[in-house]
C-alpha cells in the first residue's frame with residue numbers, strides 16, 4: 001500500500017505514515033477486505049482533496065457543493081491478478097480524529113467520535129465491495145447526461161449505482177456504527193433533507209420562466225427526491241448489518257403521509273437486495289426509480305420525458321418547513 005500526504009505545511013514523519021497505515025490495516029482486518037485490494041492511500045487537506053482524487057483518477061467527479069462536501073472517497077483503480085483494486089483518499093482531520101477516538105473505549109465514544117473511525121471502515125468496505133463485483137456495475141459518473149441534458153433515466157442510473165454501492169459499504173461496515181452515531185446520522189439526514197426541500201421551494205417560488213433557471217430547478221428537484229433514498233438507504237443498511245442497533249426510521253419535518261408507504265416498500269426492496277448480495281435483483285433500478293417517482297409525486301412534482309431533454313412540472317402539495 002502506497003501512502004502519501006497532500007497537506008500544506010506538513011512534512012510527514014515515518015511515524016505519520018506508520019500511523020495512517022496502521023489505521024487502515026486495522027480497518028482492512030476488521031472489515032475482512034483482502035489486504036492487497038487497497039493499493040493507494042492518500043491523506044489530503046481541504047485544498048488538496050480534489051487533486052488527491054485526480055492523482056488516482058483524472059477528472060473523476062466528487063461531491064463538493066454548499067450542502068455536501070466529501071471527506072473520504074474510495075476509487076476503483078483496476079484489476080491486479082484477478083483482484084479488483086482501489087485507492088482511498090481521506091481528509092486529514094478524519095485520520096487525526098479517528099486515531100484519537102480509537103484510544104477511547106467503544107462505549108464512551110460519542111456519535112461524532114465513532115463517525116471518524118467509521119468513515120475509515122466504510123471506505124475500506126467500499127474497497128471490499130469492489131472486489132466482490134463480478135460484473136462492473138456500469139454507471140454514469142455524473143448526474144448530468146451527455147450534452148448537458150437533464151434526463152431522468154440518466155439520473156436514475158447514476159443514483160441506482162450510488163444506492164447499491166452505499167448500502168453495500170454501510171452493511172459491510174455496520175458493526176463499526178454505534179447507536180449514538182446512528183442517531184446523529186439520522187438527525188443530520190433529516191436536517192439535510194429539510195434544507196434541500198426548503199431550498200427547492202425557494203427556487204421554485206423565485207422562478208420567472210428563464211430556461212436556464214428551469215434546467216437548474218429540474219436537477220435540483222430530481223436530486224432532492226433522490227436524497228432520501230441515499231440517506232435512509234444507509235441507515236437501513238446499518239440496521240440490517242448490525243443487530244445491536246435500535247431501529248428508528250423517523251421521517252423529516254412536514255413529510256407527506258405517502259412517504260411512509262414509499263419507505264415501507266423501499267425497506268422491502270433493500271432487504272431483498274441484501275439477500276442476493278453481491279448480485280442485485282434484476283429489476284432493482286426500475287423498482288427504485290418507481291419509488292422515486294412516487295416520492296416526487298408526493299410533493300407535487302413530475303418529470304415528463306422528451307428526446308431533447310426531460311422537463312419538470314410542479315404544484316407543491318405540501319409546505320416544506322422553512323428556515324428555522
Ligand SMILES: [Zn+2]
Nearest residue numbers: 122126166169
Ligand atoms: Zn460511501
